[in-house]
Amino acid sequence: VEIVSTGTELLLGQIVNTNASSLAKQLNELGMDVLFQSTVGDNRVRMAQVLTTALSRADIVITTGGLGPTQGDITKEVSADLLGLKLVLHEPSLQQIQAYFASRGLPMAASNRRQAMMPEGAIVIPNSRGTAPGVILVKGDKSIIHLPGPPYEMEGMFFQSVAPYLLTHFGNQGCIQSKVLRTYGIGESSLEEMIADFIHKQNNPTIALLARNSEIHVRITAKASSSEAASQLIADLEESLRQKIGQYIFGTDDETLEQVVGRQLSAAQLTIALAESCTGGLLSSRLTDIPGSSAYFRGSVVCYSNNSKVLAVGVPQGLINRHGAVSQEVAEAMATGIKDRMASEIGVGITGIAGPGGAVKDKPVGLVYIAIAGPSGIKSYKHQFTGPRSAIKHRSANAALNYVRQFILSKQGG
Amino acid sequence: VEIVSTGTELLLGQIVNTNASSLAKQLNELGMDVLFQSTVGDNRVRMAQVLTTALSRADIVITTGGLGPTQGDITKEVSADLLGLKLVLHEPSLQQIQAYFASRGLPMAASNRRQAMMPEGAIVIPNSRGTAPGVILVKGDKSIIHLPGPPYEMEGMFFQSVAPYLLTHFGNQGCIQSKVLRTYGIGESSLEEMIADFIHKQNNPTIALLARNSEIHVRITAKASSSEAASQLIADLEESLRQKIGQYIFGTDDETLEQVVGRQLSAAQLTIALAESCTGGLLSSRLTDIPGSSAYFRGSVVCYSNNSKVLAVGVPQGLINRHGAVSQEVAEAMATGIKDRMASEIGVGITGIAGPGGAVKDKPVGLVYIAIAGPSGIKSYKHQFTGPRSAIKHRSANAALNYVRQFILSKQGG
Numbered sequence: 026v027e028i029v030s031t032g033t034e035l036l037l038g039q040i041v042n043t044n045a046s047s048l049a050k051q052l053n054e055l056g057m058d059v060l061f062q063s064t065v066g067d068n069r070v071r072m073a074q075v076l077t078t079a080l081s082r083a084d085i086v087i088t089t090g091g092l093g094p095t096q097g098d099i100t101k102e103v104s105a106d107l108l109g110l111k112l113v114l115h116e117p118s119l120q121q122i123q124a125y126f127a128s129r130g131l132p133m134a135a136s137n138r139r140q141a142m143m144p145e146g147a148i149v150i151p152n153s154r155g156t157a158p159g160v161i162l163v164k165g166d167k168s169i170i171h172l173p174g175p176p177y178e179m180e181g182m183f184f185q186s187v188a189p190y191l192l193t194h195f196g197n198q199g200c201i202q203s204k205v206l207r208t209y210g211i212g213e214s215s216l217e218e219m220i221a222d223f224i225h226k227q228n229n230p231t232i233a234l235l236a237r238n239s240e241i242h243v244r245i246t247a248k249a250s251s252s253e254a255a256s257q258l259i260a261d262l263e264e265s266l267r268q269k270i271g272q273y274i275f276g277t278d279d280e281t282l283e284q285v286v287g288r289q290l291s292a293a294q295l296t297i298a299l300a301e302s303c304t305g306g307l308l309s310s311r312l313t314d315i316p317g318s319s320a321y322f323r324g325s326v327v328c329y330s331n332n333s334k335v336l337a338v339g340v341p342q343g344l345i346n347r348h349g350a351v352s353q354e355v356a357e358a359m360a361t362g363i364k365d366r367m368a369s370e371i372g373v374g375i376t377g378i379a380g381p382g383g384a385v386k387d388k389p390v391g392l393v394y395i396a397i398a399g400p401s402g403i404k405s406y407k408h409q410f411t412g413p414r415s416a417i418k419h420r421s422a423n424a425a426l427n428y429v430r431q432f433i434l435s436k437q438g439g
Numbered sequence: 440v441e442i443v444s445t446g447t448e449l450l451l452g453q454i455v456n457t458n459a460s461s462l463a464k465q466l467n468e469l470g471m472d473v474l475f476q477s478t479v480g481d482n483r484v485r486m487a488q489v490l491t492t493a494l495s496r497a498d499i500v501i502t503t504g505g506l507g508p509t510q511g512d513i514t515k516e517v518s519a520d521l522l523g524l525k526l527v528l529h530e531p532s533l534q535q536i537q538a539y540f541a542s543r544g545l546p547m548a549a550s551n552r553r554q555a556m557m558p559e560g561a562i563v564i565p566n567s568r569g570t571a572p573g574v575i576l577v578k579g580d581k582s583i584i585h586l587p588g589p590p591y592e593m594e595g596m597f598f599q600s601v602a603p604y605l606l607t608h609f610g611n612q613g614c615i616q617s618k619v620l621r622t623y624g625i626g627e628s629s630l631e632e633m634i635a636d637f638i639h640k641q642n643n644p645t646i647a648l649l650a651r652n653s654e655i656h657v658r659i660t661a662k663a664s665s666s667e668a669a670s671q672l673i674a675d676l677e678e679s680l681r682q683k684i685g686q687y688i689f690g691t692d693d694e695t696l697e698q699v700v701g702r703q704l705s706a707a708q709l710t711i712a713l714a715e716s717c718t719g720g721l722l723s724s725r726l727t728d729i730p731g732s733s734a735y736f737r738g739s740v741v742c743y744s745n746n747s748k749v750l751a752v753g754v755p756q757g758l759i760n761r762h763g764a765v766s767q768e769v770a771e772a773m774a775t776g777i778k779d780r781m782a783s784e785i786g787v788g789i790t791g792i793a794g795p796g797g798a799v800k801d802k803p804v805g806l807v808y809i810a811i812a813g814p815s816g817i818k819s820y821k822h823q824f825t826g827p828r829s830a831i832k833h834r835s836a837n838a839a840l841n842y843v844r845q846f847i848l849s850k851q852g853g
Contacts, residue, residue: 037464038464038465039617042455042476045456046455050452060485212548213507313719326738332782333781416591
């Protein structure tokens with residue numbers, strides 16, 4: 026399959042092409058290989074050129090965009106030209122478009138009539154979510170499928186009509202499935218070295234590494250004749266990989282660190298409270314993104330000033346005077362202070378310099394101390410992060426979440 | 440220009456291709472025409488095929504991705520092959536990569552050495568934000584430019600090295616410029632009606648409306664022979680638009696509500712403190728995303744439990760008993776309480792039900808009260824937001840920011 030996205034707004038960078046990725050994901054789940062994606066503007070010559078190339082190297086070409094009522098919407102015309110087909114009025118489509126406007130009490134502009142013009146012999150795909158019908162054109166053993174640009178319309182049409190068409194006409198292409206193992210606390214190259222054997226002999230399933238924020242994702246992709254067989258291939262490799270790098274894997278697929286920590290806290294019936302300085306509330310916000318977090322999240326103090334560290338968290342002023350606000354001692358006092366004030370089992374203290382300003386002698390931008398206080402004991406960590414302010418905030422929050430995860434794991438293990 | 444995005448994860452639909460749109464936007468602002476975008480996986484044959492096509496129809500080919508240390512990273516090798524160039528070790532790059540690891544106190548994996556292998560004769564682009572250097576290859580009147588996949592690294596390199604290179608070697612290609620007027624507090628159709636005259640007669644500049652989170656963006660795009668002429672066209676239209684919808688415009692281009700509020704606070708030498716319940720620290724995090732926010736942001740309390748509202752913010756327990764935690768009275772007590780405790784000029788209280796659970800009789804999910812307390816007086820507002828948990832958090836934070844903005848404006852105006 027080749028996906029061809031049309032629209033000058035894409036070439037101008039005014040919108041991000043989410044259609045290409047959502048189509049690709051759906052097609053892969055049907056077991057179809059997407060080998061190329063192309064984007065071209067609303068220009069007849071270049072669009073014909075891109076479609077010709079696509080037809081030469083793919084069995085199925087799926088376009089998005091350019092089915093609207095305006096003069097810039099030319100996709101159907103270009104492909105009809107290319108295949109030597111005339112455009113003819115498709116009565117059922119015209120009636121459907123008229124009904125769409127009537128049901129909303131709106132007048133239909135004359136230009137909407139263009140949307141009912143179809144290449145002769147085309148299979149017309151109804152659009153239950155908008156005015157532009159889609160089109161399937163068959164030439165020899167190739168299919169060209171035109172879908173509208175608005176994602177909501179495109180996706181509806183794909184599920185309702187295109188997926189069934191593809192499965193019927195191109196049979197079962199087998200099944201491609203992926204699973205992502207999400208790791209934290211190890212670099213890409215080191216992780217690769219640890220599983221180098223598996224990477225070198227990879228075939229089916231394949232293994233790919235992907236760096237995402239502070240995480241490295243290990244993607245396992247299997248192809249098989251059935252969903253069950255693909256799942257089994259993935260499960261076998263996953264088990265082997267976990268024996269090598271299990272300690273770094275915190276979750277799978279779309280799971281986030283905050284989801285994992287939230288689940289741990291719920292399961293262990295523990296509550297948590299935070300004293301955040303350089304992360305400025307980010308960690309609280311991420312923890313409270315999880316539905317039901319009020320069961321374990323007691324609250325937090327964002328103590329940006331020394332004064333608020335003393336008054337709202339209970340850090341001794343003398344400690345700040347002796348060690349500075351960015352120090353292991355203050356991080357630990359923040360963790361125990363907030364734990365006591367919010368009456369939680371776990372307290373987290375984070376203090377650091379997010380930058381770009383604020384660096385002092387021996388304390389550069391990116392220096393962050395994180396402390397985790399529990400029912401019996403406290404642990405603290407020093408980090409030197411890099412990147413812009415927002416990255417330092419995110420990396421600090423990720424590190425803190427991972428320490429909380431390990432803290433709860435170790436308590437449960439012991 | 441043709442943009443070639445590489446990476447099997449794109450073909451699998453696992454990530455959305457934001458690099459293509461951000462590159463396209465930057466290139467258009469330099470006056471370069473982006474005519475095609477292509478995406479191909481980590482496959483030597485198909486990548487060579489796509490690069491060959493790109494070189495046949497574009498003067499400048501810019502790739503993203505595939506410069507990492509792993510076996511799947513093949514972009515440089517494929518293009519070196521295509522141009523008949525050998526890969527040779529580039530000492531300065533190796534030293535830079537070694538320094539990058541050393542500065543983080545991490546060991547360098549042997550595979551990172553691959554990132555310093557460059558096609559002979561290449562112009563090497565340093566990467567100040569990561570380990571993968573970029574490459575410019577010149578063949579005849581064509582340029583191939585390889586940039587890394589991580590957006591932060593790619594963007595840094597584009598601004599620092601690629602844009603200057605393109606301007607020097609390909610001169611001034613005319614100029615397309617855009618400016619976005621960001622509005623808050625009005626719907627898309629109402630805004631469209633207010634500026635219908637301008638939309639109907641648009642030509643150059645053009646006008647486009649775009650709904651983004653709770654904001655409506657009005658994008659003005661002008662084309663002219665020089666940057667100055669394009670700016671002038673935009674400035675003229677902007678002035679006319681501001682006369683119609685100026686009260687809703689809070690900023691332009693990439694300006695966020697939190698930046699605007701931060702600037703206002705700095706200018707008026709006011710400090711702020713927050714008591715957040717349903718927003719869970721999101722508003723604090725957004726305010727502290729702004730460099731220099733420690734000058735005006737005193738701190739905040741995320742008071743998720745009733746107990747923390749009483750103990751850490753000073754809300755009278757009786758008030759919660761009488762009106763419930765989600766009420767105008769409690770929002771106001773939170774705003775004045777946090778203002779007093781953090782000794783700030785402005786206090787903000789937000790209490791509501793982010794959902795999906797937590798609704799009670801007469802208090803549905805999405806009900807949010809926001810109060811702003813200032814040196815002389817307090818204002819409060821009731822909202823009924825819709826959407827999932829994260830949307831309710833974001834909409835509440837946006838509304839609160841806009842109220843703070845208006846609060847400061849009204850004080851300065853009076």
